[in-house]
Structures are given as C-alpha cells and as structure tokens.
Amino acid sequence: MRTGWVVLALWVSASAWAGQPQPDEEQRLRTLSAELRCLVCQNQSLADSNAELAVDLRNQVQDLMRSGKSDQEIKDYLVQRYGDFVLYRPPVKSSTVVLWIGPFVLLALGAVAMLRYVRSRRRTLHVLPITDDRLEAARQLLVGGDEVSGTQRKDDST
C-alpha cells in the first residue's frame, strides 16, 4: 500500500515536472538580473541598466549560468565582490533585522494602540446609564429641534 502511494506521488510529480516548460536561459538571466542592483545607476536593476558595468556583469552572470552555477551561487559570487548592496532583497542579518521586522513591530504597536483606544471609548460610553430622566430630556430636545426647523422653513418662505 505504502509503495503504491510513493509510486503515485512520483508519477504525479514527474508528470507535473514534464508539463512545466523548461525556463530557457534568457528567461532565467532576466529573472535573476532583475533582482540584482546595478551599482552605477543605483535605482535600476542589472536587467534594466545599460551602463557598461551592468552589461559586463550580465555577461558574467550568463557565463556563470553556462558553467552550471545555481542562482544562489551566482548571487554569492556577486555579494562576495560588491556586498549585500547588489541584492534588492537583503538577507536577514543582525544589521538588517530592523528592516525586516520593523514594519511588523509598527503594525503590532498600531493594533495595540487602536485596541486600547476603542476599549477606553467603550468604557466611557458605558458609564452613562439610560434613565427615564435622560430619555425625557432627549425626547424634548428632538421635539424642540423639530420646532426650530419648522420656524426656519417659515423664514425661508418669506
């Protein structure tokens, strides 16, 4: 029974693999270099930039691909020379941990602040119980308001 499952799983994964179009080199180069920063024109990726160094580095990346290096190995190659700066997605390190978890910390702080605010508001609302006196006062206010708007309408017509 168990071997049956294994065979089935293998068959499914193999057919899924065969069905997937093999990403060609060009596509791979474009995807990878879109994640790498051009050092000369810093707000462009290696894929977008036409700076001479970007062209050289793209060629270098292509050479490394042809020699059978994985994407991670190519990134390591560039980081070794140019530092984490070439990566648009910086790795999690002690120096970048604030960058990575900072937004979530701020979000949590915001949620806590909002919760506290909502709770304190609810508490003040509950402090005032509805009594007959207050209900009567409110009714009078409503009736009075109607009269006021009535007089206004009269004023408007004259």
Next chain:
Amino acid sequence: MIRFGLPLVVFLVVVGFLYKGLALNPREVPSPLIDKPAPAFSMARLDDPAQRVTHEDLRGKVWILNVWASWCVACLQEHPLLVEYSRGGNVPIYGLNYKDQRELADAWLLKHGNPYTASLMDPDGKVGIDYGVYGVPETFVIDKQGVIRFKQIGPVDPGVLRDKITPLVQRLQAQS
C-alpha cells in the same frame, strides 16, 4: 503628558533618522573586500605585454592598486597627486588599467605622467569585477600578507592621502 510627549518623541526620532540619511552618501558602497585577501589575478604589463604580473609576485610588500583608464575623466583629478606621491618612492603603486586600449593608455601616461611601478591591463574588466570595481578611479591598499586594508572609491584627494593612505601604509610597512 503622554498625549503630547509621545508624538514629540516620535517626531524627534524621525527627524534624527532623516538628518542622518541626508548625511549619507549612497554612492559609497562599503566594500565587502576590506580585510579579505586580494583576489587572484594574472595580468599583462602595459609597457611589456609579454610579461605577466600575478598577485603572488606582490606578496611580502605593502602596495597600492590604483584603478585607472585613459577614458576616465575623474582619474585626471587625482593623477597629479599620485605622480607626486610616487616620487617619494615609499610604496609601489600598481595601476589596474581598466577596460582600456593599450595605445590610448600609453599616450595618456606619456601626457600626464606615470606614477606606476607597473600598469597591468584588464581589457575586458574581469579583474575589475573580482575587485568589485564599479566606479573608476578606485584605490586599494594591500598589506604584506596580500590582504586588502583600505579602499577609496572615486578620486583620492589630498586629505585622504595625508590622513588615511600615508599613515596606513607606514603602519602596515612596520608590521612584519
């Protein structure tokens, strides 16, 4: 107190970060190569292409590697300073002639002076990539063990030469 104090503190922190951010130079990318062994190379000499120089040949002495090219405008800015510094003969300066043509490079050195013990040719920029070069000129100080101890991106100015490079070279030369 919290009502006004907290926003004030947040405001001051933000101002602090922005002020610091203004003072940073985004062009100055810290090199990961500092305190790492200088990448291996074997390059032909500009004055005699039949002869090659490798990183091993320079082991055992403190040396300066200056990346330059005849097409590089900013190189002219630092060049007189290098020529003068080389007259002192304190430290060999090797040139990395980056993505240049031999005739143009030769003519440029004749015209502007040659501070280099030797210039080594890197016509396709491969050695430049190994050294993380992204803006010419760049200058490296390499110690006796072949470890990169300093990198200047962009032209060397008198202040950098006086306050950083000269004392560093002296200190490194004093080490065994």
